[in-house]
Amino acid sequence: MTTPTIAIIGTGNMGHCIINGLIANGHPYEKLWASDPSIEKLEQMQKKFRIMLTTDNKEAIRHADIVILAIKPQVFLDVLKEIRALLNTSHPLIISIAAGIKTTTIQRYLENHPAIVRCMPNVAAFISCGATGLYANPHVSTKQRDMAESIMRALGMIVWLEQESHMDIVTALSGSGPAYFFLIMECLQAAAERLGLESETAKLLTLQTALGAARMALESGESLHALRQQVTSPGGTTEKGVEVLQQAKIDQLFFAVLQAAKQRAEELEK
Numbered sequence: 001m002t003t004p005t006i007a008i009i010g011t012g013n014m015g016h017c018i019i020n021g022l023i024a025n026g027h028p029y030e031k032l033w034a035s036d037p038s039i040e041k042l043e044q045m046q047k048k049f050r051i052m053l054t055t056d057n058k059e060a061i062r063h064a065d066i067v068i069l070a071i072k073p074q075v076f077l078d079v080l081k082e083i084r085a086l087l088n089t090s091h092p093l094i095i096s097i098a099a100g101i102k103t104t105t106i107q108r109y110l111e112n113h114p115a116i117v118r119c120m121p122n123v124a125a126f127i128s129c130g131a132t133g134l135y136a137n138p139h140v141s142t143k144q145r146d147m148a149e150s151i152m153r154a155l156g157m158i159v160w161l162e163q164e165s166h167m168d169i170v171t172a173l174s175g176s177g178p179a180y181f182f183l184i185m186e187c188l189q190a191a192a193e194r195l196g197l198e199s200e201t202a203k204l205l206t207l208q209t210a211l212g213a214a215r216m217a218l219e220s221g222e223s224l225h226a227l228r229q230q231v232t233s234p235g236g237t238t239e240k241g242v243e244v245l246q247q248a249k250i251d252q253l254f255f256a257v258l259q260a261a262k263q264r265a266e267e268l269e270k
Contacts, residue, residue: 003031004147007064007092009057009079011036011045014097015070017125019049021154024128035060057083061092066147068095073268076101080109088112093144095151097121099171100268103137103164115140117148120170121155123178130156131177133170135163168269172261180257185210 006022008015011034019034032051036042042053054060061067061083071079076098087094088111095117096106103116117140121132132152136145152158161167185206192202217224232238 003028004065005031005033005063006066006068006151007033007035007060008068008070009035009060009083010070010072011038011041012070012072013126014121015068016045017121017155018068018070018151019045019051021125021128022151023049023051025150025154033060033064058086061086061090064090064092066093066095066151068097068151070097073098073100077105077109080106084109087114091115093117093140093147095119095148099175100265102269103135107137113139115144117145118164118167119148119152120167120175121152122174122176125155128154128156131174132156132158133161133167133174134158135161135167137164168262168265169258171265172258176261180254181210 006027008018011019015034015036019032022032023029029050030052032049033054034042034045034051035054035057036045037055039055042055045051045053052060057079067083067087069076069079076096091112091114093115094106096103097119099120101118103118106116107114114137116137118135118137119132121130124130125132132155134148134152136148140148149158149160159170161170188209189199189202189206192206193199197205217227220227222230228242232242
């Protein structure tokens with residue numbers, strides 16, 4: 001299969017991350033274009049990568065088979081209006097990672113049933129350990145779907161969604177999720193310090209415990225409920241701690257957390 005030419009519009013954190021992942025996976029430098037209005041960003045990119053760089057979005061996508069829109073939602077439609085004539089004639093696969101921009105919104109600005117994949121990565125993509133939800137509109141072919149999957153796997157694991165409306169749940173869960181876990185770990189560390197542990201010791205134990213629990217959950221094949229039961233001995237210390245969480249209705253708390261984040265995602269789409 002011929003290696004596709006990919007144009008990344010926007011070289012911010014996520015655009016940079018995608019470029020880094022593609023190169024790490026062996027994508028040829030000459031098959032990668034990136035554009036950004038910031039000459040400073042492009043100069044920094046030039047020092048690290050030998051890819052094709054430009055401040056002209058149209059030049060970047062002129063010969064692209066895949067166009068990745070790694071730009072902020074606030075400028076998304078302005079950029080789309082700028083490049084839509086080229087997109088309408090070249091018909092590339094469009095991959096959008098702009099939060100809150102639906103595929104139907106993009107489609108309204110384009111012609112001829114454009115193939116669009118919408119993605120919601122998270123911050124852990126920066127270390128190739130992210131979780132990304134993907135949705136393909138009906139015009140995406142099997143080959144294009146495979147190409148999108150290959151690109152986004154460079155950022156970590158991926159899941160395909162059958163309904164675009166579920167992207168708001170993904171945003172609330174995995175998109176915002178790292179912040180929830182950072183807060184939980186922050187609270188555990190602070191509690192251990194209040195009980196007498198030194199700060200660095202409390203932090204290291206908290207981080208390793210979180211990492212170990214996540215790896216066990218990923219690798220064991222057991223349900224999260226079963227794993228919790230296995231480490232919660234009747235009458236033991238873990239049971240006492242878990243009881244406090246359950247009495248505080250932690251399940252209802254996290255439902256409210258996801259519900260609030262999902263509602264905000266829906267508001268931003270309007």
